């Protein structure tokens with residue numbers, strides 16, 4: 001009954017682990033969740049107020065499929081101001097239900113059967129699924145712990161064939177926390193220009209960046225704007241995961257095609273949510289900065305704790321809110337280890353293998369949860385691991 005393309009797509013491991021932890025909690029079990037990749041803060045008040053105001057003003061009708069003009073304008077201003085790329089709000093910006101739909105639509109309009117799409121590995125779970133749904137082929141570009149999971153331009157170049165159409169970039173990266181610097185991006189841009197490859201740049205964790213690292217948009221580099229679709233959203237920056245609002249900026253022809261896809265599928269992002277999104281983009285940033293400071297404190301703590309476990313190594317993430325420690329000294333099967341931690345310690349983590357072959361042996365810990373939970377969770381893990389047979393022989 002079902003199509004080949006949907007049968008090939010696996011459920012989202014990140015959403016499933018989040019749902020599983022919530023369901024166990026509803027049964028009264030005291031599960032500590034390091035699974036969910038979503039900020040644990042409330043959405044800032046002024047954004048909520050803007051939504052309520054829009055509802056009171058009866059802003060409840062269909063909007064243009066590309067989004068309301070004032071929101072597209074606010075997005076274009078944000079990119080010009082913060083990312084140093086100028087986009088025409090009427091032709092080069094589209095508002096989407098979450099960054100996820102921006103990625104999905106961009107892949108749908110840029111890749112098809114016979115095309116190859118380069119995805120750095122470990123990857124966020126939805127990229128390969130989206131490529132499958134476009135009937136294109138995902139080609140993985142490995143990144144390694146020894147390099148701090150930085151994506152190297154040579155590794156990209158080695159995997160380019162006649163069929164390579166697209167490269168998906170995600171800096172700061174989910175799940176590794178790697179951040180690509182200006183020189184890394186320049187080298188990657190050069191490879192893309194030499195081989196005429198399009199780039200989708202997922203910058204959803206842009207603000208969640210530490211130690212004075214600079215977020216650089218690849219679209220801002222010389223000659224790149226026309227071949228890059230910049231994707232971003234409000235979920236992580238303003239703690240608005242459930243609101244579903246994101247956007248894409250790029251080449252007018254690509255944006256127009258994406259808008260056509262949206263018009264025939266979702267119509268538009270919820271009208272009053274779009275009004276609130278204008279308030280988010282134009283409003284004060286103190287709340288965002290407060291969240292990032294809290295993530296930074298948790299990051300340092302959790303990485304220290306993880307490194308204190310014998311046999312475990314952990315790269316200090318430069319961005320996003322995930323730690324990606326190497327637990328292969330305990331078990332090379334990360335699904336088995338994650339299950340054990342959930343059953344015996346009531347701690348939810350995402351097995352590294354959910355993020356591809358290069359993730360096997362690792363676990364992803366989202367530290368978008370309170371310090372109290374992190375402390376308790378780490379104590380439970382340490383206790384549970386004392387009973388876990390180490391499998392350094394490689395079972």
Ligand code: PMP
Nearest residue numbers: 098099100124174204233235246
């Ligand atoms: N990209 C990455 C790397 C993510 O981690 C997420 C989180 N779900 C998204 C995109 C999608 O975010 P949203 O659809 O909530 O904007």
Ligand code: GLU
Nearest residue numbers: 012014015035036037174
């Ligand atoms: N991006 C988050 C995560 O990786 C949320 C879940 C999802 O959309 O996949 O956990």
